[in-house]
Amino acid sequence: MTEATKTLGDLGLTARSMREATITGLAVDSRAVKRGYLFAALPGTQVHGAEFIGTALDMGAVAILTDAEGARIAQAEIGRADPAVVVAADPRQALAYTAALWSGMQPEVMIAVTGTNGKTSVATFVRRIWQELALRAVNVGTTGVEGDFETPLRHTTPEPITLHRVLAEAAEAGVTHAAMEASSHGLAQRRLDGVTLRAAGFTNFTQDHLDYHASFDEYFDAKAGLFARVLPEDGVAVINIDDPRGVDMAAIAQARGQGLITVGEAEGADLCMMAQRFDATGQEIRLRWMGRVVQMRLNLIGGFQGENVCLAAGLVIACGGDPDHVFAVLPRLETVRGRMQLAAKRDNGAAVFVDYAHTPDAVETAIRALRPHVMGRLVAIVGAGGDRDRGKRPLMGAAAAECADMVIVTDDNPRTEDPVSIRAEVLRGAPGATEVADRAEAILRGVDALGPGDALLICGKGHETGQIVGITVYPFDDAEQASVAVAALDGRLA
Numbered sequence: 135m136t137e138a139t140k141t142l143g144d145l146g147l148t149a150r151s152m153r154e155a156t157i158t159g160l161a162v163d164s165r166a167v168k169r170g171y172l173f174a175a176l177p178g179t180q181v182h183g184a185e186f187i188g189t190a191l192d193m194g195a196v197a198i199l200t201d202a203e204g205a206r207i208a209q210a211e212i213g214r215a216d217p218a219v220v221v222a223a224d225p226r227q228a229l230a231y232t233a234a235l236w237s238g239m240q241p242e243v244m245i246a247v248t249g250t251n252g253k254t255s256v257a258t259f260v261r262r263i264w265q266e267l268a269l270r271a272v273n274v275g276t277t278g279v280e281g282d283f284e285t286p287l288r289h290t291t292p293e294p295i296t297l298h299r300v301l302a303e304a305a306e307a308g309v310t311h312a313a314m315e316a317s318s319h320g321l322a323q324r325r326l327d328g329v330t331l332r333a334a335g336f337t338n339f340t341q342d343h344l345d346y347h348a349s350f351d352e353y354f355d356a357k358a359g360l361f362a363r364v365l366p367e368d369g370v371a372v373i374n375i376d377d378p379r380g381v382d383m384a385a386i387a388q389a390r391g392q393g394l395i396t397v398g399e400a401e402g403a404d405l406c407m408m409a410q411r412f413d414a415t416g417q418e419i420r421l422r423w424m425g426r427v428v429q430m431r432l433n434l435i436g437g438f439q440g441e442n443v444c445l446a447a448g449l450v451i452a453c454g455g456d457p458d459h460v461f462a463v464l465p466r467l468e469t470v471r472g473r474m475q476l477a478a479k480r481d482n483g484a485a486v487f488v489d490y491a492h493t494p495d496a497v498e499t500a501i502r503a504l505r506p507h508v509m510g511r512l513v514a515i516v517g518a519g520g521d522r523d524r525g526k527r528p529l530m531g532a533a534a535a536e537c538a539d540m541v542i543v544t545d546d547n548p549r550t551e552d553p554v555s556i557r558a559e560v561l562r563g564a565p566g567a568t569e570v571a572d573r574a575e576a577i578l579r580g581v582d583a584l585g586p587g588d589a590l591l592i593c594g595k596g597h598e599t600g601q602i603v604g605i606t607v608y609p610f611d612d613a614e615q616a617s618v619a620v621a622a623l624d625g626r627l628a
Contacts, residue, residue: 139170142197142218145232149218155197160236160295161190162229169194174229174295175204184208191215199232201225226324233294234328237302241272241312244301244329245449248316248360249337249374251496252442253290254597256335258470259446260313266463267455270308274300275315276490277471277597283307291320294328301329313449316364318356326364333452334365335372335445339379340495354379361387369393370452374445375400397448398441405448410440412506419443421461423451428461435474435487436503443467472596474500477613478620484510484584486616490596492519492546494529497593501537510587513580514538517546517573517594518560520553520602527556531563534593540583541567544576546594547602573601574615581619592616 139156142149149155158170164186167173173190175183175198184204187195188211197218198208205212205221212219222228234240247256257273261281264271272281274297279285283304291314292300304312316326316334339354361371361383371387373380376398387394397405408427409420416433419440432440443464450460469475478486485508491500501514516534518527534541543560545553557569570576580590592612595601601610621627 140236142172142220145172145235147197147199147220147228147232149197149220153218155218157197157236160229160233161195162293162295164190164193167193167195169196171195172197172199172232174225174232175200175208176225176229177201177203182207187211191217199225199228224324227327230294230324230327230329232328233298236295237298239305240298240301240330241305241309243311243332243453244314245312245333245335245453246314246316246326246329246331246360246364247335247337247445247449248318248321248357249335249377250340250493251491251499252337252438252445253315253317254490255439255442255470255473256337256446256449257313257315259443259467260449261311262467263446263450263455263460263463264311264313266466267450267459269311271311271313272304272309273313273315279304281309283309289320290315290317291325293323294325297325298328311453316357316360318353321359321364322356326360329364331365331369332454333370333372333449334360335374335449336361336377336380336383337374337442337445338377338495340493354382358383358386361392362390365390365392367391370395372397372445372448372452374398374441375403376441393452395448395452397444405444405451407440407444410437412437414507414509423457423461426457430461430465432465432467434467434469435476435507436500437506438499438503439469439474472598472613474504475596475613477592477616478581480581480584480620481624482584482586484586484588484590486581486584486590486592486620488592488596488612488616491593492530492596494526494533497530498533498537500593501534501591504589504591505537508587508589510585510589511539512537513540513542513583513588513590515542515544515576515580515590515592515594516560516564517544518556519547519594520549520551520556522549524559527559528563531560531567533563535564535567538591542570542576542580543567544570544573545601545603546573547598549602550604553603573610573612574619577612577615578619578622581616582623590616 173195184207187208261273370393375396600607
């Protein structure tokens, strides 16, 4: 997969004074440096990585990749150890290309999808469609690497060294197709810049991550980088044209000469969702592609899941998939873990669903999308994460209060913030909601409130299996807790 050593020249890097060095590995964490490594000292939001150059050199680093500010910060340490120093205007982008050259392999066909909501579902659906077409495939993102090669990940879009190592390992294992989630953080930090994409997708754009991005415009620009910078000019952009910012994304793609497939309910969409009909266990959708109309059943809850399937189908077609074969396998798609997942069902017929909705738009969309599948009342449990965008908290509460018949506000990864204060901010948008601090108790009370035909939607954690309090992660799984609550209340526990 990777050679034992590479020179700076092999990695596309030029050091000061044309110094050369033989590199045995790459690291962005000084604690991971070994003898012969190149250490990437990157600018951070709180501290510059150059502060750790001394440690990296003590650990055996022979080359440093940084920017002019980093070289200035570590001038004394660099003078003492005399490593090869590569100064780049954009060291994050330089690291991305370096990591790609170091690992040397990736699956032959790759796509990436960005947007505030729906990335995991779309990437997973793309992978599953490819697998149904007898192709070896993976999806890479929030749920780790899944499919014909599997490994956990710490971030939706990993830093470049990890990303390219994983892609190379997948390719070595025989994976030919990969679908990636492209987070705004990952795009802003150039983590995907060394990945060669065949196509890229855009789902939607709503408020999130304003704790990281200085403004809504900066957040959009980060997302737009997928089309403005990462997707090559001969790639294909697949855009949800129903989203208000879809037109802007399409314009960016067209300005670069990329191919364009538009998806949505709009009459002029290339892949048009003409109609949807819902029932208790799924939906039927009617699509039009190149003048041909097809209709199929999806065993998926929520109208937005139909939209996600369409975007996924568009991405597979953009990569050369035969449309007839793609449409034929769509009915076999199953719910993505933690995305409108049916977690449990009460003896009276009431259903409990778990969803990753953790933004105002996602909460509103999820509840409204569930409504056509429910004959009775709809109960929603919401919370907001600590150390994250505070501005969205009352908006999440308001979205739940407006769309659900009953709302319970509880904790959701409070991290280092006071959970009482977080709940109070959510409750500002939902003044009539019930406050239950303990998440397990909130789920139990929500399940207990369900009558025949009712449904409970537990928003926020989705696939996650831990609750972060302070800096400790305690085991917690919404779907598992829902099953326990139903079993306890319906007398199924032995």
